[in-house]
Amino acid sequence: LNIKKKERKDDGGRRPAVGERKAQRTRVVISNTNALNVPDIELMTAEGVVDENNVGKVMALPVTTVDSLRAVGAFKNTQGWKFFRTPSTLIRKETVEMARKLDEAAKGEAIRQVLIGEKKSGKSVLLLQALAHAFMRDWVVINYREARELTMGFTDYAPIPNTDPTRYSQPALTATLLTSIVQANRDILSKLTTALTHNPPVTLPQGTSLLRLAELATNDPDIALPVFHALWSELTYKPPADAPPASQRPPVLLAVDALAHFMRPSAYLSADAQTIHAHDLDLIQHFSSCLSGASALPNGGAVIAAMNNSDVPSAKSLNFALARAEAIQKAKKAEGEAVDVPTWNPYEELDERVFGCFDPAVVEVVRLGGVSKEEARGVMDYWIKSGMCRKEMRSKMVNELWTLSGRGVIGELER
Amino acid sequence: MDALRLPVRLKRPFCAALPKSRAVHLHRNGSTTLPFGETVRSVSTSTSELQTSIGTPLVPYRNEEGGYTLPREARVRIVPASPSYFTGRPNFTDHLLSLQDLLRRNELLPTVPPGQAPRTAWRTLTEYKEGVSEPVKSAGYTKILSILNRLNHINPSLMPSEVREVIETYKRKVSPFDNVPNPHALDSWGRxxxxxxxxxxxxxxxxxxxxxxxxxxxxxxxxxxxxxxxxxxxxxxxxxxxxxxxxxxxxxxxxxxxxxxxxxxxxxxxxxxxxxxxxxxxxxxxxGVITRDARKVERKKPGKLKARKMPAWVKR
Structure with missing residues (x-):
């Protein structure tokens, strides 16, 4: 038995620096020069997405949109972007519906949606398509990325003075969020100017560009939260009809993936070592009030949250609220058909704050299922042309894989 | 009369008294049970068991005194009922010969194509051996079965009754092929x-x-x-x-x-x-999706760690 400590051999190599391995692990690769170029692929446009003739086509994202999407963290390294030449997505029926609703929402009435569905059914990619559509329509896009990053308790946080119940700020995360807002929406923010006066520490003369306002805090986490709120109040400012173009405000898209983390106690602890509810974190409180409709979006826009089904924390109140909202909406659509609306177990405590976020009249629950056979054919055709699938395209193969993937669940189809 | 019918009776392998065919039992009341369940009175107490078992049946006749006596030949010499007596397995040999004979007689009858004869479950070798009380070998019984299968292929509408009767005696008592599952049908919804x-x-x-x-x-x-x-x-x-x-x-x-x-x-x-x-x-x-895979987890046995694993050897 050798219990001596092993001497580490000095192989002369450099040890990885702090954070290097995590960066490697979370690196998102969205293009592959070894993949075949698909010559006849169409470029995704805002008009193209709304056209239902494009359902079943795979469309490439435009380069500028890709940059913006990258900046807001819409691509994930668990998705298969790295196998294809250019990032492209399948236009499915739900994509067209979503894009149309977004276009409606730009006219003033904001929409609020939660995307639910089976594992690998394409919720995150549909969210990405919504973000892409918003970018192409020149909206201001704020993406909270992964909800888990905000609640897992790895970053600094502090109670905000004079708040009851106590709310908490997350300076570093807010600064990161502002950075991504700046990077992704640089063009549109630079064209807009401030119309309101703000309290210190945000000291900027009226008429400064919103880009400048947002950039104030990208390197200064201490003032990140006031800056974020100032930016938000500017974006939700309803200008008079005769205001100059710089004072007009575009619609805003707020988005988050893996919503469940926002709807339960977070991993942060309060001063008396009690768990802090996610809604007591100011950033999350901001999102949930927008989602529930408590905070209005007067210039139109959308709040879209996607659920996740793998590595998901238990959030019973959320699941109940979503199931109830879905059932009520289904009953409304069916008109007269009996639909079972779930009821809460009275012996368990319902998280009222979470439950209150999902008023069935305000928040629409969108369930994603599998793709249709035509859509499956379209995406498999793209895989074959990209050299990912070395089989001949036959309807028999499409039918077979469609069944085996549980009626066209796209992630299962991919396997 | 009985003497004449004997060989024919012997061809039927599974008569109730067949296992006793070589041993005619003497009863104390002086009557004798023949292999086929017919009783005659014994006439001579000197008749040995051996003699009655191997010889032609002793058909007594009435003598002048009004009693019964055995024919003279029987007293002189014991004659086996069947020449197969001198083979090792006389009943089996008889059966085989009689089947061959039966086939020879009916060979020219039209047959059905192979595989279209009525499915028949023949007695197993074990059952047959029990019936004849002889150590019949598998190869020998296969000969019988092949003749039976050939006979079974005779066109059913022209099957002679003698063949049908013989076939019947070789059939298993309960035929598994009679056990036909109920045909299933689609329900009213097409399921x-x-x-x-x-x-x-x-x-x-x-x-x-x-x-x-x-x-x-x-x-x-x-x-x-x-x-x-x-x-x-x-x-x-x-x-x-x-x-x-x-x-x-x-x-x-x-x-x-x-x-x-x-x-x-x-x-x-x-x-x-x-x-x-x-x-x-x-x-x-x-x-390969029709047959039920009958394999299940094998049970654990005493003295073993699992179904088959033996405990490790330990010195004392």
Whole structure:
């Protein structure tokens, strides 16, 4: 038995620096020069997405949109972007519906949606398509990325003075969020100017560009939260009809993936070592009030949250609220058909704050299922042309894989 | 008369008294039971058991004094009833010879093509041996069976009654082929129900015409089975016959594990599919989805750690 400590051999190599391995692990690769170029692929446009003739086509994202999407963290390294030449997505029926609703929402009435569905059914990619559509329509896009990053308790946080119940700020995360807002929406923010006066520490003369306002805090986490709120109040400012173009405000898209983390106690602890509810974190409180409709979006826009089904924390109140909202909406659509609306177990405590976020009249629950056979054919055709699938395209193969993937669940189809 | 009928009677192998055919029992009241259940009175107490067992039956006749006496030849010399007496297995030899004879007589009758004769379960070798009380060998009995099979192929409408009678005596008492399962039919909704089992799982599958949708226990195939291999197993009956896009499956499974449930479904779906298209049976059999896999976990035995694993050897 050798219990001596092993001497580490000095192989002369450099040890990885702090954070290097995590960066490697979370690196998102969205293009592959070894993949075949698909010559006849169409470029995704805002008009193209709304056209239902494009359902079943795979469309490439435009380069500028890709940059913006990258900046807001819409691509994930668990998705298969790295196998294809250019990032492209399948236009499915739900994509067209979503894009149309977004276009409606730009006219003033904001929409609020939660995307639910089976594992690998394409919720995150549909969210990405919504973000892409918003970018192409020149909206201001704020993406909270992964909800888990905000609640897992790895970053600094502090109670905000004079708040009851106590709310908490997350300076570093807010600064990161502002950075991504700046990077992704640089063009549109630079064209807009401030119309309101703000309290210190945000000291900027009226008429400064919103880009400048947002950039104030990208390197200064201490003032990140006031800056974020100032930016938000500017974006939700309803200008008079005769205001100059710089004072007009575009619609805003707020988005988050893996919503469940926002709807339960977070991993942060309060001063008396009690768990802090996610809604007591100011950033999350901001999102949930927008989602529930408590905070209005007067210039139109959308709040879209996607659920996740793998590595998901238990959030019973959320699941109940979503199931109830879905059932009520289904009953409304069916008109007269009996639909079972779930009821809460009275012996368990319902998280009222979470439950209150999902008023069935305000928040629409969108369930994603599998793709249709035509859509499956379209995406498999793209895989074959990209050299990912070395089989001949036959309807028999499409039918077979469609069944085996549980009626066209796209992630299962991919396997 | 009895003496004349004897050889014919011997050809029937499974008469009630057949095992006793070589031993005629003497009863104390002086009467004798012959192998075929017919009783005559014994006339001579000097008649040895040996003599009665191997010789022609002693047919007594009435003498002048009004009594009975044995024929003179019988007193002089014992004659075996059958020449097969001198072979090792006289009954078996008799049976074989008589069958050969029967076949020779009916050889020219028209036959049905091979495989189309009525399915018949013959007595097994063990049953036959019990019947004749002789150490018959498998090869010998095969000869009998081949003749019987040939006789069975005679066109049923022209089958002579003697052949039919003989065949009847060689048949098993209970024929497994009479046990025909009830034919299943589609219900009023056009669904075919099949039941399948594997390991400890059991599945019921309703198969209906559709476009390839599968719901198992209320879940989609991908939710139900994480492993693609299991998903393929579950629908293999449809996949192998290229009918995956023509039927929908709605199934309930319980018991067992993932593999067991998937393979129980295989069987259930195959059986349900057969209700829709009975002609697929050979194709499904070739795909291996008709036969129930009877393997189960082997029981643990005392003195062993598992079913077969022996404990490690320990010095004292």
């Amino acid at each position: 075919g129900l099949g039941v399948g089992r594997r390991k400890t799982a059991s599945a019921r599958a309703w198969v209906v015409e559709g476009e390839g949708e599968v719901i198992v226990n209320g879940k989609s195939l991908s939710e139900m089975f994480g492993r693609i291999h299991d998903r393929e197993s579950a629908v293999f009956a449809l996949k192998a016959t290229e009918r995956l896009d023509r039927y929908n499956i709605w199934a309930l499974v319980k018991g067992g594990g993932t593999t067991g449930q998937a393979e129980a479904l295989t069987l259930a779906v195959a059986k349900a599919l057969l209700i829709h298209e009975p002609g697929l049976k050979p194709a499904l059999r070739r795909a």
